[in-house]
Amino acid sequence: MEQLFQYFKKFNPLSKDAENAIAEISTMVSIKKNKDLQPIGHACKTIYFINKGVARIYxxxxxxxxxExxxxxxxxxxxxxxxFTGKPSRKAIQVLEDAEIVAIDANALFKLYNSFPEIERLFRKIFEAAxxxxxxxxxxxxxHTAEERYKALLNEAPNVLQRVPLKYVASYLGITQVSLSRIRAHH
Amino acid sequence: MEQLFQYFKKFNPLSKDAENAIAEISTMVSIKKNKDLQPIGHACKTIYFINKGVARIYxxxxxxxxxExxxxxxxxxxxxxxxFTGKPSRKAIQVLEDAEIVAIDANALFKLYNSFPEIERLFRKIFEAAxxxxxxxxxxxxxHTAEERYKALLNEAPNVLQRVPLKYVASYLGITQVSLSRIRAHH
DNA sequence: CTAATCCTTTAACATAAGATAAATAATCAG
DNA sequence: CTGATTATTTATCTTATGTTAAAGGATTAG
Structure with missing residues (x-):
């Protein structure tokens, strides 16, 4: 949990009480490469934080x-x-490397907003940044052309291209795998 | 201001005190068609609410x-x-019809968050929805192809096509004016 | 009301990206 | 380690969209 609290500090430092309250509604999850953390079709009731690993929403x-x-x-x-809507999500979360993840119960978190304004403020700021x-x-x-988007990604997040299969990168960029391959060949 | 408070009720109803506090940091602006409400290059210190008219961010x-x-x-x-970052914006807000707009001083609003948690919650919810x-x-x-995006817009927000010059719609859809015209011709 | 400006459409051509298929290359299960 | 699966690249052809230019409509200023 310490890693998560460090992350929180960048947005809104919490009191010990508030940290403990969040710890109580959180669980640690270890999950293997290529497994779905959350399947498609269920209302999203969990907020995740990645201690280790890579994931995608698709x-x-x-x-x-x-x-996505x-x-x-x-x-x-x-x-x-x-x-934020309570509707079932048509999206899933998949882990692309063996991962260590903190799962925060969202309904419980929203209740904490009433007793801990500092927690409400923290998550307000987190989601404002997102x-x-x-x-x-x-x-x-x-x-932007596909090539420009690829180069921008290469520039801003080279780790994506190192750690993620290209077929996933292609759809993220809004192009086919074949087009991405062609763009990479053109250098 | 009444129209704004009605809008707020959909997200988080406010006490009279809170409404008055917001009224105090807000001003009414009347602005003519095609004028910029906010120019490019200044830090955004204002949140606007449209009582009447249409606007775009560009x-x-x-x-x-x-x-945009x-x-x-x-x-x-x-x-x-x-x-949310304090950086100068490279974007401007332009009014596309004569408009009546409420301008809320954002810095003053953020200060109100400290004395009125209900106001912080209200704007948290507004921006979560956005x-x-x-x-x-x-x-x-x-x-999605440009044609699919055009049809989706026609379906979901036909008022855009009725009230906004097509040249602005084209860039919103991510295509050129010429392409949009061609798509409309193909019907 | 008229001229000038701005918006939209149409046309012709160029190009980036999609579709399909097949060949390599890499990864995984047994 | 080996065969089977999965990921990536390459090739060919097609199509949607960009580019440029010009013509027709609509709007606006004086």
């Missing part, structure tokens, strides 16, 4: 596996379109 | 005007990538 569109995003050590994963990332990502998608 | 990429989003009556506009919209929008962009 879904199927017309039978095709599409990666990649997540590395020291980051939060949640399928917010379900978490929101900003998402807005910036749209800007990266609009009006 | 920016320039390689000299080309790109629309459209906003209609009864919605909040903010350039969150600046609001975050969900943005995540869903990425899904709409990835792996």
């Amino acid at each position: 879904y199927f569109k017309d039978g095709i596996d599409i990666t 995003g990649f997540f590395f050590e020291n980051s939060i994963i949640a399928r917010v379109e379900s978490l 929101y900003v990332d998402t807005v910036n990502r749209i800007e990266g998608i609009q009006f | 920016y320039f990429k390689d000299g080309i005007d790109i629309t 989003g459209f906003f209609f009556e009864n919605s909040i506009i903010a350039r969150v990538e600046s609001l 975050y969900v919209d943005t995540v869903n929008r990425i899904e709409g962009i990835q792996f």
